[in-house]
Amino acid sequence: VRRAVLLLLGATVASVAPPAGAAGASAPFEAWPYLPVAERLMQQATNQTLGFRRLEYLCDTFGPRLSGTTNLEAALDWIIAELKRDGFDRVRTEPVLVPHWVRGEESLHLLEPHPRPLHALALGGSVATPAEGITAEVLVVKSFADLAAQAAEARGKIVLYDFPYTGYGSGLPYRSRGASEAAKVGAVASLIRSLTPFSMQTPHTGMMRYEAGVPRIPHAAVSVEDTLFIQRCHDRGQRVVVRLRLGAQTLPDAPSRNVIAEVTGREKPEQFVVLGGHTDSWDVGTGAIDDASGCLATWEAARLLRQLEPRPRRTVRLVLWVNEENGLRGARAYRTNHNDELPRHSLALEADLGVFRPEGFSFNGSAPARQMMQAITRLLERLGASRLEPGEGGADTSPLAQAGVPVSELLTQRERYFWFHHTVADTIDKLQPDEFNQCVAALAVVAYAVAELPELLPR
């Protein structure tokens, strides 16, 4: 029923220009004037195959794209060439110095109660072990409080954090700070339960940090299965001894690039709607979900907007940030480089939660802007993607949010996002072309409507 109403409304207002001053305080903002173009964009997105084929090609050809790798730079070269081939305006790169961490050879072996290999991945930024590895008894703790309570037991041991997983955030403190907290009580290395609700012996990597002035000890993630195994041994009173070998190295920062391409606005080219994803990925899997799919979906949305006649009122700027995973250097560089323009950024929109079936958007901005965004996302009702919820936006737009730019992130049916990302299973086969196209449609409609508004989104 709602769809019929929408279509009827769309037909009625098809020839009506967007009302000037629709965002004024007197009357609530209505987005129906944008429906005819929105419908056309949704239709066009449904029929595309280029975007998903490019996504397959990118993942298959270049593989994982950790900052500092030749894989990443080759992928960026290809992206730039394809953006130029699409006819975008001002296709260019902006230099970014990125961290260059290399995993190297690594292993975790159980020695007691019986010998067998375990499944682990060094966390990004970890130091190496000595070549012969670190062999020590494991102390299992449930939390930092539990570590404090058992501090007298920790010296000379390898601490394993088997925190209760209640969502991705529940484990981040252990991934981020676990090594330094364990080092403070004399541990020689630290391990965490992988941050995931589902595992097939698939450890989950990610970023960690060292606290200044605290000894740097190796830090790795163990599969959920092996964590639970060690926990059960511990509960039975069995002594668990492992040998951890990490060959990780941190090399000097490496040159890389943000990629930018534009659809110049027809009336206000100096005002911007930014959308994009991040080109780098972890070094396991092929970063198909996190975040090649976000790059390709926003790229494809921008490509549809480029084909609009007339083009949107403001400039639509595709920004493909680099180094989201282990530094956020690309996002910071973008803010620095474009500081003067930030007051003229109406919205920064990221796709970095997997291009699964779209459900809506998160939004971080003023109340009047939120009301306008809600009216705009209602255009996506027939896609089932009209939800608007409060949220911080993606990591790459966070420096912009701090500078006052309204930010938004595509929300998708993402139960399985956390099964796959940061693991060897982050591969293209987990994504569906029709869902990809639905995401393209949702991104294109929101970017279009915001670029077409009479004014910038109110801050």
Add this chain to the structure above:
Amino acid sequence: VRRAVLLLLGATVASVAPPAGAAGASAPFEAWPYLPVAERLMQQATNQTLGFRRLEYLCDTFGPRLSGTTNLEAALDWIIAELKRDGFDRVRTEPVLVPHWVRGEESLHLLEPHPRPLHALALGGSVATPAEGITAEVLVVKSFADLAAQAAEARGKIVLYDFPYTGYGSGLPYRSRGASEAAKVGAVASLIRSLTPFSMQTPHTGMMRYEAGVPRIPHAAVSVEDTLFIQRCHDRGQRVVVRLRLGAQTLPDAPSRNVIAEVTGREKPEQFVVLGGHTDSWDVGTGAIDDASGCLATWEAARLLRQLEPRPRRTVRLVLWVNEENGLRGARAYRTNHNDELPRHSLALEADLGVFRPEGFSFNGSAPARQMMQAITRLLERLGASRLEPGEGGADTSPLAQAGVPVSELLTQRERYFWFHHTVADTIDKLQPDEFNQCVAALAVVAYAVAELPELLPR
């Protein structure tokens, strides 16, 4: 509602002896007289923790149990000691010579279009490659018919079967016969898409065979992700070259054992209801689902029956077969050793589809026996496990079925069974203690009722 009726019926007939001749042709067989004991068994099963704790201990302590390994023999020693501790009658072993295939070091590397490791597992029984591996171009085929059509292209190549997966059975011919069929057209090795509906870069091993008189070439399973990757490269016209290294060996047959324990029947000790699972597993994961859980669930069911006062009319015989995975030698030995008794086997019941939430049983026997089994499984309605469907029974009972013994298999909510079994992810954490106990209840009730029938199940 149905549960209330059952409980009422149970209360009504609690003191009524099972009616003689209930299986007669004149009136349909009714199982309600068995309800009071069935209810008691279901209640007792719900409150147990020993079975699941033993399952954890077995998997954690002995790990994978491929035929011929010391892991398996150590696990069998422990099982025998625990069965004796439980007080079963006539706890004993029967010798079985089992195949002794050893995986060794192995790898599959992509060389073209770009170098990276792929995810593969040798299939059980495969020969090794030369130490330096086999390096060759990959020919992707969809079926044996497709292989025949492309036979002229196969010489000197590695054939990859990317069959359409439509269920476990859909890929078995390629796993079993794929190497010999590829060898006939001159291939130097063969690969199959892993037989699974879900993958996290988790290749799926299993048994393969060589046809007599055909050159023996190495045969391995590739992860679904990597298969689809190679298929996409192939579809794009990209040449795919890989290097396969398998270090597999087939050693001389090794001595092993079936394990048998009994609850001697109070009236007809010479008649048997057999139930059990298989003790061996593949060499990846810990064989928790396939089939330590089936062994422990049937063991626990038998333990509950041992505690009944009075004991069941017939002897309940727990049989823990060895070498289901790569030879079925235990199942064949049992039939040979017990050939004289087979006419006195009322039922042989296996649990080998994972101890997930029970849904019912498959049954392979005469129509009158099926009607009786349906009446018996109706006792499990409150567990949601009353379904009875036609089926061949488990692999270990198949030699008994061929000899005319009615056979049955526990059916469980097994969508995910095929995600995990034969992979590194076959670990105990995929199972739930409450579901395990429900399976124990279902197995105990069926074994009890069949052991208590006035006559053997009619053939």
